Amino acid sequence: MTDPLERIAAALERLAPAPLPAPDFAAEAYVWHTGPDRLDPVAQVSRVDIGLLVGVNRSRDTLLENTRHFARGLPANNALLWGARGMGKSSLVKAVHAAVRAEGHDLKIVELSREDLPTVQRLLGHLRGAAHRFVLFCDDLSFSHDDQHYKSLKAVLDGGIEGRPENVLFYATSNRRHLMPRDMIENERSTAISPSEAVEEKVSLSDRFGLWLGFHPCSQDDYLAMIRGYCAAHGVRVSDDRLHAEAIEWQATRGGRSGRVAWQFFCDLAAREGVRIRA
Template sequence: MTDLATDQTLATLLRIANALERIAPPARKAADLTLADAFVWHPAGSELAPVAKVNRVALSLLRGVDRVRDTLAENTERFAKGLPANNVLLWGARGMGKSSLVKSVHADTNRRLKGEGSQSGPLPLKLIEIHREDIESLPVLMGLLRPDAHRAIVFCDDLSFDGEDTSYKSLKAALDGGVEGRPGNVVFYATSNRRHLMPRDMMDNERSTAINPGEAIEEKVSLSDRFGLWLGFHKCSQDEYLAMIDGYVGHFGLAIAPETLRQEALEWATTRGSRSGRTAWQYIQDLAGRLGKPLEG
């Protein structure tokens, strides 16, 4: 081969190498969990985006959920201290504070651990949100977190599966079933309106069309078994709804006559056809806006 041919071959190989380098995915960066206490997972770039200010309310303002609040707080504190803890499924009525409770318990746990003031105490607990549509990337996220010294709650809001959706298999493997299993420094918290993470008609359809109805739904229903704690949320009573309203009014210093407040709050719930923590908060936003009072603190 002549020198010219050799040079041309080398030039061609160099162009191919450069082209492959351009289209190759970027090298996965190690997560820097010191940047914030909360992050959002972006699987496209294997990136954990820090959240400067988490959208949450004070734990004391969440009313009507005392039992599940205490159970979740206890599980979270044990985990933050390096003790065994369970994955948690918060399921039930819409608008009753499932996701709010996760975020508030996370903040309260860090506040209490910091208050203990031990130099050798646990590092701050991290909260990492993964979107429902990104569940298939959960094993990648788990692998990214596994070597980190911090402990983290991976949190998915409004988790459910429909029809032919098979991404639940990634979740099952990441939580318990895979070869590596769940990292010891990670727990998974999810909220859902469905106890078994799938609609009732989907389960009934599986039963009616399968040769073995029991086995047909067992694989999908067994997903909820990966959660050691099931915390149920139910519709609130009128008294609980009004207690939520009173708590917000006192916390934000909204000036309104008690009888007027009660009348307006009940009318607000009636026009929306439900009483819930979300309905209470929406009324408070309306009230604060009419009073010209920012909701801060």
């Protein structure tokens, strides 16, 4: 008799997890995990200085100003950073957070994975009553066929009947402008009884973000400027002619230019020069 009761009790605990102990929010950054629910503090955030982000001036200035408004308790918009891979979308979010904190604002950042979106209402419940302001950050957000997670995203963007907590702002990055695969949208449009209504909810996900910030492949000048910036910041001294020749050769082997490719080349260069990269 005891055995079945214990199994039932364990199953009920999994379905209704124990309440999350109130975090003290002493750290500047957290990662949301489930099973059980917890906000794990991040001891050291992996990020680059905002001054080293090249070729994204307009997006940088827009996101920085929006985040400052939010940190001051002023109206601010949720933001979708979309576009080319490796062009600094997530780096910009983390760099802006650091820059605003450096100005004296008590701003926290909480990373939420796409897979944990169905639990976002529980997370918002924990953040709602806290005496801090939070940027809720979801990296590489997109939805595949038969993916219902997008419905949970609406809770973050619109907040349902309670509304989004006044102290929470949502930033997401994606390679897609509309978050959904084009063929998925077109398939629903062609098979639905009411085609326009069937796809409106999914296409309009992007429209629920007040800011759309586009990121595009970088020019060669920007690519080289990124590398020069890293060299200056970390004390790697090589001639410009050598840097130019080796950086161009490196990008050719990677099939293109991006901020990520620039950083990968710099890491290789620094290692060959015997220079440790400071965190």
